[in-house]
Amino acid sequence: MIKIEKVHHVAYRCKDAKETVEWYKDKLNMDLxxxxxxxxxxxxxxxxxxxxxxxxxxxxxxxxxxxxxxxEEMGRDQNTPAWVQHLALKVADVDALVAAKESLQSKGVDVLGPVHHGVFKSIYFFDPSGHRLELAADIGTPEQYKQLNEVAHDMIEEWSQTKRAPKHAAWLHEHD
Structure with missing residues (x-):
């Protein structure tokens, strides 16, 4: 039986390795x-x-x-909207998310959000190679995550038959 321990790494293509290393260090404090x-x-x-x-x-x-x-020069799948393919990275809380947005903007990065997703809030931006990145801060309660887990299979089943958004978790979008 296969048991995955964790993600070893996720790999993307970049236009320039040196520029990528420098951007991720400067903008997201990620070391090579x-x-x-x-x-x-x-x-x-x-x-x-x-x-x-x-x-x-x-x-x-x-x-x-x-x-x-x-x-050949990097491109992207033109049949997939730019918002779909992205990498989401977790931050500690909403305060860290807001601070990250301010930091990114002060370094010239165009940032969208925070966007409220019911159990987390996110900001979105692009790296120099055009990859969409998301920083997310969890805000959900254990009860909310339990409720989402309990309806997940039913939602997938309904979606597979109707290709319409099931209403099992519509409460996620009912917020201030």
Missing amino acids: VLAIAENEVPSTKAPDPYMHIFLDAGMGNVLAFFELPNS
Whole structure:
């Protein structure tokens, strides 16, 4: 039986490894912990030079990027809205979220939010490669998370049949 312990790392492509390291350090205080560079892809043996960087996302979490200088210019899936594909990082609380927004804005980053999602609040912004990032602060109670967990399977089942938002957790959007 497979038992996942945690995410080892999440990897994205970046336009420029050095710019990415500097941006994440300056904007999100994430340190570079490892860099791997090869001229050949280890898994496929394809001749494709790359720089693979790993950033400390806190508590053993690692965010990684590949710079691929011989590949076509980076793009994104034009059939997927920009708000869908994103990386959400957790902050301690709403005060930390507001402070993060102020810090990012003071460094010239355009920030949306905070947006209230019922059991958490979030801010949104983009990195220099165009990846959407979210900082989220949990605000839900244990009872709310329990209630959401209890209806999750029913919601998936209803969605699979109707492709319409089930009302099981509509209370998430009934807030000030």
